[in-house]
Amino acid sequence: MTVPEPSPARPRRSLRELGWALSLIVRAAPGPAALVLLCTVVAGVLPVLSGWLLRVILDAVAGRAGHAGHAGTGAVMPAAAGFAAVGLAMTLVQELGSFASNTVRRTVRFRANAMLYERLTVIRGIGLLEDSDFQNRLRLAGDAADAAPAQLLRSLISSVQGLVQVVGWLFALAAVWPPAIGIVAAAVAPIVPVRLAVGRQQAELVVRQAPRTRRQLAFRMLMADARSAKELKVFGAERFVADRVLHEITLMNEQEAVVDGRLLRRQSVLGAIEMSATVVAIVVAASLALHGRLSPGGLSLFLGAAVGVQNGAFAVAAGFGWVRASVLVFRALRQVLSQAPDVPEGTIAAPALSRAIEFRDVWFRYRDDLPWVLRGVNLTIAAGGSTGIIGTNGAGKSTLIKLLCRLYEPHQGCILWDGVDIRTLDLDSLRSRISAVFQDFVPYDLTAAENIAIGDAAAGSDDERITAAATKAEAHEFLARLPNGYGTLLSRHLPPDGTEKTAFLSGGQWQRVALARAYLRDRADLLILDEPASGLDAEAEQALLDKMADMSTMRTTVQISHRMSTQRWADQIYVLADGVVVERGAHEELMAADGVYAALFRMQFDGYVSRRR
Ligand SMILES: Nc1ncnc2c1ncn2[C@@H]1O[C@H](COP(=O)(O)OP(=O)(O)OP(=O)(O)O)[C@@H](O)[C@H]1O
Numbered sequence: 001m002t003v004p005e006p007s008p009a010r011p012r013r014s015l016r017e018l019g020w021a022l023s024l025i026v027r028a029a030p031g032p033a034a035l036v037l038l039c040t041v042v043a044g045v046l047p048v049l050s051g052w053l054l055r056v057i058l059d060a061v062a063g064r065a066g067h068a069g070h071a072g073t074g075a076v077m078p079a080a081a082g083f084a085a086v087g088l089a090m091t092l093v094q095e096l097g098s099f100a101s102n103t104v105r106r107t108v109r110f111r112a113n114a115m116l117y118e119r120l121t122v123i124r125g126i127g128l129l130e131d132s133d134f135q136n137r138l139r140l141a142g143d144a145a146d147a148a149p150a151q152l153l154r155s156l157i158s159s160v161q162g163l164v165q166v167v168g169w170l171f172a173l174a175a176v177w178p179p180a181i182g183i184v185a186a187a188v189a190p191i192v193p194v195r196l197a198v199g200r201q202q203a204e205l206v207v208r209q210a211p212r213t214r215r216q217l218a219f220r221m222l223m224a225d226a227r228s229a230k231e232l233k234v235f236g237a238e239r240f241v242a243d244r245v246l247h248e249i250t251l252m253n254e255q256e257a258v259v260d261g262r263l264l265r266r267q268s269v270l271g272a273i274e275m276s277a278t279v280v281a282i283v284v285a286a287s288l289a290l291h292g293r294l295s296p297g298g299l300s301l302f303l304g305a306a307v308g309v310q311n312g313a314f315a316v317a318a319g320f321g322w323v324r325a326s327v328l329v330f331r332a333l334r335q336v337l338s339q340a341p342d343v344p345e346g347t348i349a350a351p352a353l354s355r356a357i358e359f360r361d362v363w364f365r366y367r368d369d370l371p372w373v374l375r376g377v378n379l380t381i382a383a384g385g386s387t388g389i390i391g392t393n394g395a396g397k398s399t400l401i402k403l404l405c406r407l408y409e410p411h412q413g414c415i416l417w418d419g420v421d422i423r424t425l426d427l428d429s430l431r432s433r434i435s436a437v438f439q440d441f442v443p444y445d446l447t448a449a450e451n452i453a454i455g456d457a458a459a460g461s462d463d464e465r466i467t468a469a470a471t472k473a474e475a476h477e478f479l480a481r482l483p484n485g486y487g488t489l490l491s492r493h494l495p496p497d498g499t500e501k502t503a504f505l506s507g508g509q510w511q512r513v514a515l516a517r518a519y520l521r522d523r524a525d526l527l528i529l530d531e532p533a534s535g536l537d538a539e540a541e542q543a544l545l546d547k548m549a550d551m552s553t554m555r556t557t558v559q560i561s562h563r564m565s566t567q568r569w570a571d572q573i574y575v576l577a578d579g580v581v582v583e584r585g586a587h588e589e590l591m592a593a594d595g596v597y598a599a600l601f602r603m604q605f606d607g608y609v610s611r612r613r
Contacts, residue, residue: 018327025149029107035100039094042089043097048168049168054083057297112144112145128339132211134339140207144329148333155320165309165312166316169309172305183281183284184277184281184306188313191310198262199325201263212252215244219244286299346421350433355383356382357415358381360415362378364410376413382571387556387559398439452466454517465520466516473515479513483501489502528558529558564600575590
């Protein structure tokens, strides 16, 4: 499992990425971004101005002329007023700056998330979503979209402010006693590389910890989600999962502690250097003042500058460290935004299915290091007929369907839609011709109507079509009785505003809603049902069988099921074993052949009869 490499020394690439991140910020919120910059510069200058005014006041009080040309006590009042005004300006500028930077943060967060979600739509398959590298990158990209703009902005503000402060103080020193620049510069010189190195390590840590953070959140969700918690509680496995969360946190803490330890050692050395530099500055300044070469105001400015330059340099270096961290996180966002489509698309509009879908020598495995799941499958789904696919667990039945929906690409062989390779078809048009109920269908945290409307976005709020689909799936009766009818939120949780009524359905009821979703897509040529009856009661299963008998006269159906009762009516049944088709034919033919199908059928039937005796 890898994550976007922290890339220790690629300054040019980092600069390019910084430029990209900045342009994202500026394009999203040009006005507020300019205001942030202005406030940052002004906030960097104001402390220097305040130090300068203090110097004027002190010199005036001491009855001496300062370098600014003010003379005697007459300069005290204007300088004091200026000093107070600068203090007020500092507060105002800080508040205005933080208001502007919050505006930038919100706008950029929206823009970056919009770009991220827009890009995710180019991922048309699901292979990439099962790739842990991509998941790590996606997690970091989510962080980048949510938090990195704010962090980058904060870091840049800190750096720019620090820089302005350093330059300002150095100018002020030059006006008082130029050699002081050398003393102060020598004192801060070691801070910069050390702080930069620490910042880099902290940045790398954020990236390196992405997989652990993801795992830790996944384990935490297992304990917090009612569906998984139910099983964990019954099996008494909560402690096991809690230990896994704590294990991940322990490993993350260990990594952080190493970096913190390094930081502590370096900070101690830095502290000693800073302290010595301050002492040297005080001694030099005091001796200059004693020899009359520095006024009291000059002395105060000198000492203020010694501290100000140190603080400024520290802010620049620390800020750059965090800028670097943000750039690394932004890199993940940029990588996701430049993600190439995973499933190549054709341009031919998929025609209405009139002859057949044909799997021709299809080979597939989920990853190159995993075994083949399909090993040269040949299979024909005749248009307008019903095709059943059976086989033991793991035989590759659902995989066949996923390939047909182009959620993955076959490694070898092809799938033909009326003789046309589906890779050459426009994907949206192909999918618009397919309706499906997957084995692991999703109960969405939406209203009952919306849960069905997922099947055909065009149906939107067409209540009549939604009700008709629900009726067909035997779901209308219980949905109509919900507290808010079809408008009831199907969720275990109350919505944020707590106004909507909610309800939760049983497993079989959910399956009927999933069926309604598939029925809603009534213009589709092909209906795929992957274990559609696993949660249905006997009555609903019979209703489903009747519907299928009706439907197979109207459109093509493919059904995957272990229940022979639902399969025996199919026009053509394929038996899949270990990734290859081992038998095919209608029920009577397969029974007469007395092979795998017949054995499975007898086993299920005998078991049913013997259980009843
Ligand atoms: N996303 C995946 N990544 C890696 N391997 C997978 C993935 N999905 C399925 N497999 C593997 O592919 C094989 C076939 O799985 P598939 O779901 O197609 O079987 P199936 O015939 O539908 O089984 P079942 O009757 O249990 O639903 C199994 O060995 C499974 O472990």
